[in-house]
Amino acid sequence: MKKSTEHNGYAWDQKVEEGSAYTNPIETGVIKQAKEGDWQIGVTAERQVPRDWFPSSLEGKKILCLASGGGQQGPVLAAAGADVTVFDLSLKQLEQDRLVAEREGLQLSIVKGDMTDLSVFPNESFDMIVHPVANVFVEEVRPVWYEASRVLKEKGTLISGFMNPVLYLFDDEKEQQGKLEIKHSIPYSALEQEEVIEGQTLEFGHTLEDQIQGQTAAGFVISGFYEDDFGGGRTVDRYIKTMIATRAVKITI
Structure with missing residues (x-):
């Protein structure tokens, strides 16, 4: 496990x-x-994921909530009838899922691990993967797509959210003050900045080629796409959407 990944696990513990x-x-x-x-x-x-990105019924569907701790997506999908595994690096985030499962009488599998290494799961273990904005916290994103493809069944679905890297062009402090000033290049790495602060996440702005072509190279066909932002909470929201969601289907050629 890379030190940046371990750092982010502890940072998310602190966020809890x-x-x-x-x-x-x-x-x-x-x-x-x-x-x-x-x-x-x-x-x-x-934005919410369109319901037609899911099958009409989740009963019996095996779903991996990838880097999705926090007691949010996983418990809802389990309550809707799916067989859900929540996989996350942060123990305290996973505790939130365990809390909801115990409170609501839900069956959830809880697994700690790094999203770039799903070796704990055999090939073709899942019908679906739900992967909220999270790959911003790993240095390399393509391993995430390849591992997702490996553990999905043929014609399985990957629903993922990720950042438009344009967000990382700007000086963060000035952007918070209402000014957009280009400071960085893409791909962006927090490791190239002056200091690493304990308790603050390290973020990585991956290229759109790695995000989208990375999925197709891993064996996916993109079948759905939408954009989102922070709900007007950031200056950049006035000019461009900085989040993307895709629906991708694994098709072996």
């Missing part, structure tokens, strides 16, 4: 302690609705 929005477990009312067939999840900040 701080109560970050992406670590807040889903409420009981949402689980109740999901059990009744009324459910939705997100893999980016604001």
Whole structure:
């Protein structure tokens, strides 16, 4: 495991302690609705994944929630009838999923690990993978796509969210002050900056070629696409969407 990945695992543990929005477990009312067939999840900040990206029924479907701890997507999909495994690097994020499962009487498998190494799972283990914006926290993204392809069954579906790398062009402090000033190039690596701060995540702005062509090179066909942003919470939101979601189907040629 790379030191940056280990660093980010601990940083996400700290985010749980701080109560970050992406670590807040889903409420009981949402689980109740999901059990009744009324459910939705997100893999980016604001928009929800279209329901037609999923099969009409999740009963018996084996779903891997990849780098998806926090007690959000996994419990909803389990309540909707899926056989869900939540895989994440942060123990405290996984504890949020365990908390919801125990509170709501859900069956969830909880596995700790690095999203670039899914060797704990055999080939063709899952019908679907749900992968919210998370590959921004690994130095290399293509291994994520190859491992996802390996553990998916033929014609299995990968639903993923990721960052448009344009976000990382700008000076972050000035962007927060309402000014857009280009400071970095793409691909972006936090490791190239002056210091690594304990408790703060290290982020990596991967090229769109690695994000999208990386999926097709791993054996996927892109069958759905949409853009999202931070809901107007950042200056850059005024000019461009900085998050992308794709639906991809594994097809062996």
